[in-house]
Amino acid sequence: MKAARDAYGEVLVELGKENVRIVVLDADLSSSTKTAVFGKAFPDRFFNMGIAEANMMGVAAGMARAGKIPFVSTFAVFATGRTYDQIRQSIAYTGFNVKIVATHGGLTVGADGASHQALEDIALMRVLPGMTVIVPSDAEETKLAVRAAAAHTGPVYIRLGREAVPQVFPAGSSFEIGKGNVLLPDVSREDVIAADPSSRRFDVSFIACGVMVKECLDAASLLEAQGLRCAVAGFASVKPFDADLCMALAKGSRLVVAAEEHSVIGGLGGAVCECLSGSHPSRVLRIGVEDRFGESGPARELLEAYGLTADSVARRVRAVLDTNQTTV
Numbered sequence: 001m002k003a004a005r006d007a008y009g010e011v012l013v014e015l016g017k018e019n020v021r022i023v024v025l026d027a028d029l030s031s032s033t034k035t036a037v038f039g040k041a042f043p044d045r046f047f048n049m050g051i052a053e054a055n056m057m058g059v060a061a062g063m064a065r066a067g068k069i070p071f072v073s074t075f076a077v078f079a080t081g082r083t084y085d086q087i088r089q090s091i092a093y094t095g096f097n098v099k100i101v102a103t104h105g106g107l108t109v110g111a112d113g114a115s116h117q118a119l120e121d122i123a124l125m126r127v128l129p130g131m132t133v134i135v136p137s138d139a140e141e142t143k144l145a146v147r148a149a150a151a152h153t154g155p156v157y158i159r160l161g162r163e164a165v166p167q168v169f170p171a172g173s174s175f176e177i178g179k180g181n182v183l184l185p186d187v188s189r190e191d192v193i194a195a196d197p198s199s200r201r202f203d204v205s206f207i208a209c210g211v212m213v214k215e216c217l218d219a220a221s222l223l224e225a226q227g228l229r230c231a232v233a234g235f236a237s238v239k240p241f242d243a244d245l246c247m248a249l250a251k252g253s254r255l256v257v258a259a260e261e262h263s264v265i266g267g268l269g270g271a272v273c274e275c276l277s278g279s280h281p282s283r284v285l286r287i288g289v290e291d292r293f294g295e296s297g298p299a300r301e302l303l304e305a306y307g308l309t310a311d312s313v314a315r316r317v318r319a320v321l322d323t324n325q326t327t328v
Contacts, residue, residue, distance in 0.1 A: 001164040001165065001166055002138070002139040002164055002165070002167070003139065003160075003161070003162065003163060003164045003165070004103075004136055004138065004139050004142040004160040004161055004165070005032075005033060005034045005103040005104075005160050005161070005162065006034055006139065006164075007139035007140070007142040007143050007146075008033070008034055008035075008073075008101060008103070008142055008143075008146060008160060009033075009034030009035060009036070009037040009038065010034075010037070010143070011142070011143040011146045011147060012024060012034075012035065012037070012038040012071060012146070013037055013038055013041045013042075015146070015147065015150050016038055016041060016042045016045065017041075019069065019150070020045075021067065021068050021069045022045065022068070022069045022071065022150065023045045023046070023047065023063055023068045023069070023070050023071070024038045024039065024042075024045065024046050024047070024070070024071045024072075024073070025046075025047045025049055025056050025059065025060055025063075025070055025071070025072045025073070026039075026046075026047070026048055026049065026056075026072075026073050026074065027048075027049055027050065027051055027052065027053045027056050027073075027074040027078065028048060028049075028050050028051050029073070029074050029075060030046075030048060030073075032075070032103065032104070033073040033074065033075075033101075033103045034103070035071070035073050038071075047059070053074055053078050053079065053082045053083045054082060054083045054085070054086045056072060056074070056083070057072065057083045057086035057087055057090060057091060057098075057100075058086050058090050060072045060091070060096075060098045061086075061090035061091050061094065061096050061098060064091075064096040064097045064098050065094075065096060069097055069099070069150060070097075070098050070099065071099045071101055071150075072098060072099065072100050072101070073100075073101050073102065073103065074102065074103075075102065075103060075104040075109075075116060075118070076102035076103065076104055076105035076106075076118035076121045076159055076160075077104070077115070077116055077117065077118040077121070078102075079100055079102035079118075079121070079157075080102065080118060080120075080121040080124045080125060080157075081118070081121075081124075084124060087100070087125075087128070087155075088128060091155045092128040092129060092130055092131050092155055093129075095130055095154055095155065096155060097153055097154060097155070098155050098156075099146075099149045099150065099155075099156045099158070100125075100155070100156065100157045100158070101146065101149075101158045101160065102118070102121065102157070102158070102159055102160065103160045103161070103162065104116065104118075104160075104161070104162045105118050105121060105135075105159040105160060105161055105210070105261070105262075106118065106119065106159075106161060106210065106211070106261035106262060107119070107261055107289065107294050107299070107302045107303060107306060107308070108161050108162055108163045108211060108261065108299040108302065108303065109161075109162050109294075109299075110162065110163070110296075110297065110298055110299040110302065111296050111297065111298065112296070113294065113295060113296035114293040114294045114295055114296070117293070117294035118159075119262055119263045119289050119293070119294060120262070120263050120265075120266070121157075121159060121262070122135065122159060122238060122260070122262050122266070122267040122268065123262070123263065123265065123266025123267050123270070125157040125239075126238060126239050126266065126267070126270075126271070127266070128155075130154060130155060131155050131156070131157055131239065132149070132152060132154065132155065132156040132157065132177060132237075132239060132240065133156075133157050133159075133237075133238040133239040134148075134149065134156065134157070134158045134159070134177070134236050134237055134238065135158075135159045135209040135210045135236055135238055135260070135268070136158070136160065136169075136209075136210070136236050137165075137168050137169055137208075137209065137210060137211070137213035137214065137234050137236060138165050138166065138167050138168050138169050138213075138214075139165075139167065140167055140169040140170075140171060140173070141169040141173075141175060141234070141236055142158075142160060144169075144173070144174070144175035145158055145175055145236060146158065147175075148175055148176065148177050149177075152177060159210070161210065161211055161261075162299070163211075163299050165211055165214065166214055168183065168213050168214045168217060168234075169181070169183075169234065170183075175236070176237075177237050177240065178237050178240040178241075178242060179237060179242050179245070180207070180233045180234060180235045180236075180237065180242040180245045180246070181233065181234045181236075182231065182232075182233050182245070183213070183217060183232045183233065183234055184217060184220055184230060184231055184232040185231065189233075189242075189245055192231070192233075192245060192248050192249065192252070193244050193245060193248045195248065195252060197248065197251035197252055199252075200252055200253060200254060201229065201231070201252040201253070202229045202230060202231045202249070202252055202253040202254070203223075203228040203229045203230065203253065203254050203255065203321065204220070204223060204228060204229075204230045204231070204253060204254065204255050204256075204257060204317055204321070205230070205231040205232075205233070205249035205250065205252070205253040205255070205256050205257070206219070206220060206230065206231065206232040206233065206257045206259060207233050207235050207246060207249065207256060207257065207258050207259070207268065207272055208232065208233070208234060208235065208257075208258070208259040208260065208268070209234065209235050209236055209238060209259075209260055209268050210236075210260060210261050210262075211261050211303075212259040212260055212261055212287070212308065213232070213234045215259065215303075215308060215309060215310045215313055216232050216257070216259050216310070216313060217232050217310075218310030219310040219311075219313035219314040219317065220232050221310075222310060222311070222314040223314050223317060223318065226318070228321070231249060231252075231253065233245060233249060235268060235271075238267070238268050238271060239271070241271045241275060243275045246272055246275045246276065247275065247276070247279060247280055250276050250280050250282040251280060253282075254283070254321065255283050255284075255285060255317065255320060255321060256272065256276070256282050256283065256284045256285070257284075257285045257287060257313070257317060258271075258272040258273075258284060258285070258286050258287065258288075259287040259288065259308075259313065260287070260288045261288070261289075261303075261308060262288050262289065263288060263289050263290075263291070264286045264287070264288040264289065264290060264291075265291065267288065268288075269284070269286035269287075269288060272284055272286075273286070283320075285316065285317065285320055287307070287308065287313055287316065288308070289306055289308075294306075
């Protein structure tokens with residue numbers, strides 16, 4: 001069990017040792033976002049901008065224009081909501097090389113409640129032209145994603161959670177922006193894409209990001225115990241989106257399930273439906289937060305209340321398949 005934000009702090013220090021162009025900006029939350037460890041290691045390259053997030057984005061844009069590689073961090077609700085105009089005008093429109101790494105995304109922020117639970121941030125960032133959007137599933141994938149973002153030229157948004165989570169991304173795995181990873185069954189992405197689509201290989205294919213990757217793996221285990229064949233793919237790279245893998249999973253499945261700790265509007269589920277609707281219309285069950293805000297409570301209880309646990313996911317999938325619903 002390890003929080004993705006802890007992994008972020010660790011990999012920032014590693015990158016700081018490797019590249020003197022990397023600088024870090026934070027909005028007075030460095031102990032929570034874990035950028036404080038970079039500040040301790042490289043005090044001359046760390047900038048606490050105070051509770052002035054919009055200004056922080058503008059400063060980061062200026063640093064990028066001067067040749068630095070700024071990593072900018074605060075809570076996801078502030079990183080995208082308070083600063084949307086600055087990100088759009090000064091970072092996305094210009095294409096500047098700014099990496100926005102937001103922590104405390106989604107319902108699992110917990111007791112801080114609706115005011116701090118970003119459930120629309122993926123949608124806000126995904127719609128911006130040229131913005132790369134990444135939602136890692138665990139600490140291992142976070143480290144690889146942050147490294148990939150540092151090597152990528154252009155603006156990037158990475159969304160991390162607050163809570164410690166189990167490792168689901170196999171150690172030694174590779175991460176590539178724009179490509180998903182097949183976690184179940186034990187085959188490669190390329191194997192799934194190359195498989196003959198005329199014979200359905202799976203009853204259900206899960207496409208998930210963030211904490212929902214683990215929940216979908218557990219849901220798949222429950223469903224397989226009932227005789228269903230399942231595939232689970234992690235789509236941390238929400239944008240650019242792996243259309244090839246999504247299409248292959250849909251062609252080989254009775255049902256596609258898109259799962260995210262985010263509004264069902266405009267996030268990963270939207271990307272899946274947009275991908276499939278034009279080329280291979282498919283049955284897609286979108287699992288996430290319906291059109292509502294979050295609320296205060298322990299992280300696990302919130303996932304249960306909003307139907308985002310493995311048990312709830314498995315029940316919804318089973319109900320769709322058993323009733324042969326055409327609209328999900």
